[in-house]
Amino acid sequence: xxxxxxxxxxxxxxxxxxxxxxxxxxHAPDAEMAINNARDVYTRRNxxxxxxxxxxxxxxxxxxxxxxxxxxxxxxxxxxxxTFFPMPEAVKNL
Numbered sequence: 001x002x003x004x005x006x007x008x009x010x011x012x013x014x015x016x017x018x019x020x021x022x023x024x025x026x027h028a029p030d031a032e033m034a035i036n037n038a039r040d041v042y043t044r045r046n047x048x049x050x051x052x053x054x055x056x057x058x059x060x061x062x063x064x065x066x067x068x069x070x071x072x073x074x075x076x077x078x079x080x081x082x083t084f085f086p087m088p089e090a091v092k093n094l
Contacts, residue, residue, distance in 0.1 A: 006055055008034040012042055013050035020052050028053075 005027040011020035023042045028034035034053040042048070062070055 005029045006057065008038075008053045009056050009059065010034075010038040010042055011052040011054070012038075012048040013052075014047055015049050020050060025056065031055075 006029075007025055008028055008031075009025050010023050012023045013020045026034065026037050026041060028037050031053055035051050038051050038053055039048075043051070
C-alpha cells in the first residue's frame with residue numbers, strides 16, 4: 001500500500017528581506033523533514049535566514065469570487081488609506 005506524504009508549502013526569508021516569501025511546495029512525512037528538505041531544495045546558495053513550512057491542507061484562503069464582499073467595504077473608509085494622513089517633512093522614504 002502506497003501512502004503519499006502530505007504536501008507542505010515553503011516560505012523563505014531572504015538575508016536582505018523582512019518577510020517570508022512563498023517559494024514552492026514539497027512532500028514530507030512531518031514538519032522536521034519538511035524544513036530539512038526545504039533547506040536542501042530552496043536554499044542551496046545560502047540565500048535564506050528563515051524557513052517556514054505549512055501543511056497545505058491547513059491553509060485557508062478566500063475565493064476570488066468573494067473579492068467584492070471582502071474588499072469593497074474598505075474602499076468607503078478613506079481614513080484607512082495612508083494618503084488620509086499628512087506626513088511630516090522630516091519623514092523620508094515612507
